[in-house]
Amino acid sequence: MIKNILDAIERFETIVIHRHERPDPDAIGSQLGLAQVIREQYPSKNVYAVGEAEPSLAFLGEMDVISDEQYTGALVIVCDTANTERISDQRYDQGAALIKIDHHPNDEPYGDIVWVETTYSSTSEMIVELIVQGQKLGYALSSESALLLYAGIVGDTGRFRYSNTSADTLKRTSLLVEQRFDQNAFYSELHKKDLKMTRLQGYVLQHFEIKEGHLGIMRLTKDILKQFDVTSNESSQLVNTFSDVEGLKAWVFFVEEEDKIRVRLRSKGPVINTIATQHGGGGHPMASGATAYSWEETEEIIEKLLKACRA
Template sequence: MKAEILENIKKYDRIIIHRHVRPDPDALGSQGGLAQIIKDSFPDKEVYMAGEEIDSLTFLVKMDEITDEMYEGALVIVCDTANSPRISDQRYRLGDKVIKIDHHPNEDPYGDLLWVDTNASSVSEMIMDFGLSGREQGLVLTKETARLLYAGIVGDTGRFLYSNTTERTFRYAAELIAAGVSTHEIYEGLYKTSEPLARLTGYVMEHFKTYDSGRVGSMHLTKDILVKYGVTVSEASLLVNAFSHVEGMLAWAFFVDEPDQVRVRIRSKGPVVNVLARQFNGGGHPRSSGATVYTAEDTQKVIEGLRRIVSDYTF
């Protein structure tokens, strides 16, 4: 599959790379890392990145301005996006061919060519794999590529703490560091915290709820709380794991009000939660999923469903 993707990249003169809405470090790291590999390896090609930007992550990479006409005859590659409705900038359909590169369960097999590896810690790890496998065919991995891919891997593994971290993850991380990555610079950029967010963290730690002897947790940040602390939805969502290390906790749900819906992030230390997420307009990894609800009644249903999953869970 990697060889076929490379052949398609060689074939097209213009390549536009997308990723999911509300991008995280892996979305931007894989998108930017792949773009950089193509630019460095094939200087004559036009390579663009599409999607909205998150202010806190523009230090990683910035998006390009793309007209509708630029999609004509272009190859489109979508990174780190399980479901087509979550692709940032739905103009991806205007391209000549679409390639999906992802590490989530392949519940929505969109695109003309798919490379899905659910064993990969991140799509940034997959792009590193792609770059290494294509070295003999002319692919180049520069320091800038290494910076982006390392940030993506760090983001999706929680600084190598999550269970998706493998021997391959560490091996690739070591190679990226050897390429000249400044780990201090990346950590400083990814984990710096504004004063409003730091104060909201205190609120979350004081007000999160627990159920079933602390095995299940939840937190709901309403519009009023976001306004009070001066924090955006995207910033607030960074606190999804704020209380995850509480002793005995196996799974938790983190709700954040958006203008017309409630965004739900569901996390787990063992129980499979993506089945629950799919019941509420979402999906994702077995232990890390997202969903969307619209009423207070549905937020309670998510919590009740999570409690059932945990109660049935055996180590």
């Protein structure tokens, strides 16, 4: 599969790389990291990374703005996106060929080439392996591409604390660290919070709820977000705010938007992606997202989470 991807990259002169909406560090890191690697390997190719901007991750790089015409005859690669509905910039199907690279369960195997490996910690780690296998063709890491891929791995492994951190993950990460980028500067940017986010974090710590000693619950209404001048997307930075509370097995953030309620699910053991799937979402067994359309539906999700914690 990797050989097929490398062959496709070799054939096409224009390559457009997408990722999922509301990007996290792995989405941005794998997308921009792959783009950087291809640009360094093939300086004459036209390589673009597209999608909506995410201000909290702008320090990693900026998105390109391209016309519909630039998709003509292009290779499109979608990173870190399980289903087509979540692809940022829905022009992903306007190219000549489509590749899916992802580490989520392959519930929707779209594309002409589908490389999905759930054993990897992140899509960024998959891109590192692609580079390793492409070394015989001249592929190499630079400090710029290594930083981007490192950001993605750090994000999806929770700084190497989650159970998806394998020995292979650390081996591949070591290849990135060898490129001598500034890790201190990276972590300073990653964990930087402005005053409004710091105040909202304090509100979360004061108001989250614990049910049956094992399930953490936080509800952020539109009024609360307005009070702190924080967007729904920005609030995602706080999903692990109370994750270290003793006895906690799983936790959920409900974030109200204009026409729906964003559901962010996390776990230390109970499988939660099956619950997310029942509510229009999905993801990893221990980290998933879903959507609710009423506060009554959020109560259903809470009951399902409690049942999973009891089990």
